[in-house]
Amino acid sequence: MSPYLAFCIHNADQGQRTRIEPRPRPQPTAGEVLIRVRYSSVNYKDALAGTGRGKILRRFPLVGGIDAAGEVEDSRHPDYQIGEAVIVTGWGLGVDHDGGYAESLCVPGDWLVPMPVGLDARAAMILGTAGFTVALAIHRMQLNGQRPELGPILVTGASGGVGSIAVAILARLGYEVVALSGKPDLHDWLKGLGASRVIGREALAGATRPLEKAEWGGAIDTVGGELLAQVTRTTAPGGTIAAIGLAGGSELHTTVMPFILRGLSLLGCNSVDVPNPLRTELWQRLADDWRPADLDTLLSETARLEGLPAIFERMLNGRTHGRILVEI
Structure with missing residues (x-):
């Protein structure tokens, strides 16, 4: 051949x-x-x-x-x-x-x-690993009880591949989405994807105490490091944080207080070896009711x-x- x-x-x-x-x-x-x-x-x-x-x-x-x-x-x-x-x-x-x-x-x-019906090769790879990882994160958050009425979902690194898909899918599913991005020129684009508001990195810079004002019903974090620690301090009681990325660092310096006193859940999402039945189910959702418009x-x-x-x-x-x- x-x-x-x-x-x-x-x-x-x-x-x-x-x-x-x-x-x-x-x-x-x-x-x-x-x-x-x-x-x-x-x-x-x-x-x-x-x-x-x-x-x-x-x-x-x-x-x-x-x-x-x-x-x-x-x-x-x-x-x-x-x-x-x-x-x-x-x-x-x-x-x-x-x-x-x-x-x-x-x-x-x-x-x-x-x-799946509803996708072709081009559409599937616009979503790609990034979209599949977002689907896994939302699936796990929902299994953990995350619902739109619990409050806004913060998406960090929102202008990246994973973050932008997370904004679009969460908005489609009826969640209020707050996008965090360090790129001011992309704020209007993020609002076009479905973000109700967009904040800069400085918005969380002062979140240094073990517990800060609760602002987010949950979060999808694509950055890791200190930013993820700040998210744990500012998420509301019962909220779920899905950790996806580590571009901002692999270490997590926080306390157990958000997890004990506010009942927070931190879910690590590894999309590499997801069993095929769930993998197929998530791709079908991406082709159907979770597909960005x-x-x-x-x-x-x-x-x-x-x-x-x-x-x-x-x-x-x-x-x-x-x-x-x-x-x-």
């Missing part, structure tokens, strides 16, 4: 380097599926992996990209037939298994989700493989917003 092009990450004495190169097309073995990739996306984890600034990759060389959507080219799995549209996210994709920045991708069929409003740019290194640098320097689609 003819080779395919892939965005490969190599390890060298001078550090990581990337290049687009031809690779031999894999032949699926028992239980595997070969996908013709149509779209992927750029996530913060992709930028860390592609630049080497995060110790993400577990082997070299590796094809980058933690998500992909396309159709089945060849199948050795009984549940998938040639031509069927599919999605794959998580499960080590782009970390210890070749990822979605390639024309072809061979994965275990058990990693796949059939494309206009996905293109979340999309800031569409890239090709050759443009990824520059995008990675901009993302890590805080100069991107919304979702970045990768067209293969």
Whole structure:
């Protein structure tokens, strides 16, 4: 079979380097599926992996990209037939298994989700890993009793890929959304996505006591670090905080007081190895009643493989917003 092009990450004495190169097309073995990739996306984890600034990759060389959507080219799995549209996210994709920045991708069929009615490959990757993680966070918050009447939901890092989708989906579900963003020029855009108001980082800067005035019914935090600690101090009794990101730091300096005296819940959301029944359910919700009204409003740019290194640098320097689609 003819080779395919892939965005490969190599390890060298001078550090990581990337290049687009031809690779031999894999032949699926028992239980595997070969996908013709149509779209992927750029996530913060992709930028860390592609630049080497995060110790993400577990082997070299590796094809980058933690998500992909396309159709089945060849199948050795009984549940998938040639031509069927599919999605794959998580499960080590782009970390210890070749990822979605390639024309072809061979994965275990058990990693796949059939494309739900209401989505196609492009729409699925505008949502991508970011959208799936938001869906997981909201699902867990609701299981924990989070309801719109409990008060506004704070979304930190709201201008990023995860944050912007969180704003849009929460607003669609009837929650009052307060978006926190350090980018004043994007405040109107966030209101267009559904935020009732937008605040800057300085709004929480003074929240240093173990308990501060309760302002949020719950929160989706995409930043971590000191900002997450400030959110714990300002969330109302019975509220739930879903922790998704750690761009602001991995350490959490807080006390047990918000959790004991206010009954707060802090939920960590790992979207990598979600069991397939729940994974399929969440993608169906994203295709149906949780789907943002206009996905293109979340999309800031569409890239090709050759443009990824520059995008990675901009993302890590805080100069991107919304979702970045990768067209293969």
